[in-house]
Every structure is written in structure tokens, then in C-alpha cells.
Amino acid sequence: MSISTIDPSLRHQRREQALMTLLAAPAVLVIVALVVIPVGWLAAQSVYDNGFTLEHYRRIFTEEVYWRSFALTFRIALMVTLLTLLLGYPVAYAAAHAKRPWNVLILACVMLPFWTSVLVRAYAWLVLLQRTGVANQLLERFGLTTEPLAMVHNELGTVIATVHILLPFMVLPLYSTMQKIPRELMLAGASLGGGPLYSFRHIFLPLSLPGVVAGLTLVFVLTLGFYITPELLGGGRTVMISMVVSRNVELYAQWGAASAVGVVLLVCVLAIFAAVGRIIPLDKMLGQK
């Protein structure tokens, strides 16, 4: 085998690879300039304040304000994730099994809010849940309450609106997984004497688990980084991590503290994605968006 016979194809392959890298370069450059460098800068800033220091991290882990905010954020994320699963699973099941036109109607009801601006929805929930809002009017008319409930400007309002915004991120991966489960398997289960509940528990549920994992991950991670909804519906008292970051910058000009909190949040998010990525490829998970 002489070198000259391999060379042209190898050279061609090299050239092809170089061309593809060149084509991707402008897009990669934009991401590097506007995500990688800014985030890297923050990371550097979190440990550098006139010399190397871990003071900002020490404060995050010892001062109660930070600690409480992290605990609150994780608690809200957990609540939101469980609620979206509880609401999303039956909806995805119905969408995957209902006949036309019902399945189209169900999917339309999931997609319309999905494409509605987050600000628009936060506004709607403010209107619905305020003291003089429709929800309180109805509760009182039906005699369920005697005075208006505080459903907004607190944790409850934040959870109601966040669940609403993230429900499609649960329904869509669930739906696409459930759609691929062959109907015959359930029929086979039934023909072998399994009742509907038995077949569901032992056939359908395990097969839908990849969708469940994808939905849980997306919703949990997205809630960790939520900003607009808690800022508008939390009434200044439900201080989630991203609000701690922005306040440290906007109100107190504490760049080091903001950066350190941001880095911890980012590490949490990346760790969760990396852990789940071992089970489900990341691009499949993000493809749902």
C-alpha cells in the first residue's frame, strides 16, 4: 500500500472537516462571546476580589439569607415538578389515546399557552388571583370562603403560575414517549387476564418512564432558574436564587456575591443535566422544547 493512494481521500476528508468547522464557526463564536466568556468572567469574579478569595462562597454556605433562598428555590422546584407530573401525566395519556378531534383539542390546549409570552401569563395570574380577582369572587359566591384569600404576592401564587408555565414541558416529552408505546402490548396484557389497572402498572407505566424522567428534569431545572414569575407573583417575599443574583447586582452592586450565587446555581443545573444525561441523551431532552 503506497501512501499516494490513501493521501487524496484523506486530504479530502481533512478539507471537508475544515469546511464544516468553518461553517459552524460564526454561530459558535456568538455563543462563546455571549455565553461562555460572560459566564467564565463571572466564575473568575466569584473567586477574585483584589486577590484570590473564597469569601463569597463561604458566605453562601454560612449566611442564612442565602441558605434560606436556596432551600426555598429547591422546595418550590420540587413542588412544581411533582404538581406538573400529577397534572401532566393524565393529560399526556389522554392526548396519546383519545380519538380525533379530541386529541387535537387537548394538544391545542397545551400548545397555545406554550406559545404565549411568560409575561402575559404572569399578568393573567395576577389578575385572576388578586384579592378582588375572579378566583376570590367565585370562592365567595359559592360560600367556600368568607373573606378573600391571599393567593398572590406569596409562594402560592408563584407555584400556581410556575406550574402553568412549565406544564407543557412535562406534557410534551410524556406525550412523545407514550405515543410510541404499542397499543398491542396493553391488549396482550388484557388477553392474558390482567385488569386495566394491572396492565397499566406493569406495562404502560414502566414504558413511559423515559418521558417521565425527561419531563421531571426539564421542569425541575427550569424552575431552579425562574426569574420573571417569582419576581411578579412572589411579591418580594418569595426570593428565589435568580432573584438573589439580580438583587446583588441591581440593588447592592455586589458583583462577587452575585457571581458566586450564579456559579452555584449553574453547577446545580449542569450536575442534574449530566446525571440524567447518562440515562437519556441531552439533545433528545432539549429537542422537546
Next chain:
Amino acid sequence: MKTSLLPRLAFGLLIGLILIYLMLPVLIIVPMSFSSTRFLTFPPPALSLRWYAEYFGNPNWMQGTRMSLMLGVLTVLIATPLGTAAAYAISNAQNRLMRSLHMVLMLPLIVPIIIVAIGIFFVYAKLGLIQTLTGLVLANVMLGLPYVITSVVAGLQSFDKTQEMVARSLGMNRLRAFLTVTLPQIKASVFAGAVFAFISAIDETIIALFVSGGQYQTLTKRMFTALRDEIDPTIASISTLLTAASFLLVLLAMSGQKKEA
């Protein structure tokens, strides 16, 4: 599978309630935008276009709207070719380098946006890009790229690449082969990606909060600051228009994609 009537009815009722919860914001905002009073009472005392007049008559809202539209168009004009080129590279070269580049390109969907926002604010402060159109457009191109890339990569997956090879073996250069053979067949995916990038630019709030200002305030930034202070029904009319517009755009993008499939 035969199930008795009662559990089926209960299940249907449950689904109905969840769907109402999903639709509630849209159901509440549209009537409110046509209400004659600033309070939401049922039934609304009278219908009026008062809040639409308020929106169209207010120079601040109009300026924000123009700014957002311009931002959306500029973002699409830059993000679409950049994203399409990257998607072409990703689907043609399945080597390790390109796979890791693909992951890098998806970073805007992974990194919490507040972290990106303050990072950008900090970098822009050094470069003098705060409160500039250039700065805003660049940030929105970054946010829009993953949408264009995801959509075009999906379109290229269902496209038979040998067609482009044939065109090239018949003497077309690569660019011409792409433009005359490949692009026409994936144009619906490119269009869908462009639409999603546009919607994301119009909707973006958090980065705009940090880097836009002065004469370059976007509509969403004005809405956010207005919402923080009070419940202003003008926002109901803006919200109705925004929802209708994004819904129409998505329908347009989807109908194009269906034809392609």
C-alpha cells in the same frame, strides 16, 4: 380495553379541568382587554376598545413595540443564516469535534438565563454596549440560534443528501448545489426556525431588563416594569395582541413544516 362508564367519566372530567386551568389566562385576558372598566367584573359592564386606544395612543408603548419589532427582524436576519450554516455542518460532519460544538451551541437553553444576563451586562459594560441596539441584537441572536439549529438539523435529517452529491458530481459547486437543491427542500424548517427565533426575541425580557434602556427599551421591558408597579389593563390589550400574533406565526411555521414532511 373496556372500562366501565363511571371511571371514564371521572377521567374525562379531570382532563377537562386541567385543560381549563391551561386555557384560563387566555380566557381571562381577551375579555379583559375589551372591558370598559379597569376592574375585572363578571359580566363586564360594557365592551369597549378603550385599552387598545390607550396602547396605540401612548408614545412609550409604541416606541417599545417598534423597538421589539426591529429587534426581532434584525435577530432573524442574522440568526437564520448563522444557524442554518451551523446546522448544515452538524448534520454533514458526524465527528467528535462537531458533536461537542453542537452541545456548545445548545448552551443558551441550558444555562439559566439570569446568569447569562448578568454576565452579558458585565461584559457589555466593559465594551460600552449597554443601551445599544447592537448589544441587544447580539444577545437575541445568541438566544435564537438553538431554535434555528434544532429546526434545521431536523429538516436535514429527513433530506436525502445524495441529491446534493448528484448535483455536485454534475458540476455545481458546493454553495450552488446547496442553494438550488438542498435549501428549497428544507426551506420550511429554516422558516420555522426563523419564526421561533423571532418569537423568542420579541418575548425576551430578562436580558432586556439588564442591557436595554433609554431610547432602546423593548416592549417586554416596559411591560415588566409596569407590572411590577400595578395591574394596568392596557397590558391586557397588549397581551391579547401578542398572543394572537405568536399563535398566528406558530400556525404559519407549522403548516409549512407539515407540507414538507
